[in-house]
Amino acid sequence: MNLNPFKKKKEIKKKGPVKEWVDAIVFAVVAATLIRWAFMEAYVIPTPSMENSLLVGDYLFVSKINYGPRTPKTPLQVPLTHAKLWGPLAAIPSYTDAIQFPMFRLPGLDDVERNDVVVFNYPPEFEHPADLKTHYIKRCVAVPGDTLTVVDSEVYINGKLGESPKNRQFGYQIVTEKTINERVFRKNNIWDINRIQGGYFVHARPEDAMKLKSLAFVQDVVKYKEPEGYVNRRIFPDASIYEWNADFYGPLVIPGEGLTITLDSMMVAKYGSTIRDYEGLDNVEMKDFQLYQEGKLMTEHTFSQNYYFMMGDNRHNSEDSRFWGFVPEDHVVGEAAFIWMSMDPNGGLLSKIRWSRLFNIIR
Structure with a gap:
């Protein structure tokens, strides 16, 4: 070691402005990517399936740490993107x-x-x-082991009436010969409005729909529902076997890790597509309500992960588990935490921001 006190220290070469900017950008991208993966990510609500709990134009933060972050399945992707690039390159993976x-x-x-x-x-x-599949947001109404039934639009869990979201909505026909000013609907927290013959069809909370009934120019307010016995051909799991609809549904047991079922035709009709698509098995086929793996008939199956049943709070305007099935645990991203911004897509210059919704906790 040279202890000569008179030896000149090696000069530290200063970074140029371009290198400083590049280093700062790289650091910011890496930090944002890590935060987005492990802790919190921002989303915007594009559809009314969760109204009135969440409105179109709500910007929210979703917590990844509540349920635990997932390790990436697809590591080779452009940072801070999802499945597609941005802007004019949006068609490119x-x-x-x-x-x-x-x-x-x-x-x-x-x-x-x-x-x-x-x-x-x-x-x-x-x-x-x-x-990298599209992000959806819904409310979990049933967890593994639950038996879910929907009777006359009401959700029952294990034979008992389930907890109802405070802001859930249903479809209503507003019977009137008059034109209702949009301000009347907004005053009553009704955002999803369609003009039909004989009046309007809206999605609203029950208490808000009933307020309209008191208006002198409204003849009636009729709640929409799919009648008992009507078969909705789009329903999950299989409408040819289970003659259910969105308002009269089940009973359906939600599968979970460790549950073993015998694969008779009724069970295959109910759970076959879930086993084929999400259980990580190779070369599984479903034919004539039987499951085959590598050409061999499967007689039983033990589920390898948990599943959840999700529904939108806007019950008659939501594509959810009633139509496409269970959400596997490995598809869960995180829990919605709070709204940090809310922009009314139909609002004017001075009413664009919904100030009352800023920093609201999501429940």
């Missing part, structure tokens, strides 16, 4: 699936519980890997 890793979930603070508002990857979108 932002990733390559040349390398695919198994997904694992790191420890979280809690499990998905009934009544949680959950962001997840849309299960039946098979064009993208699981971690």
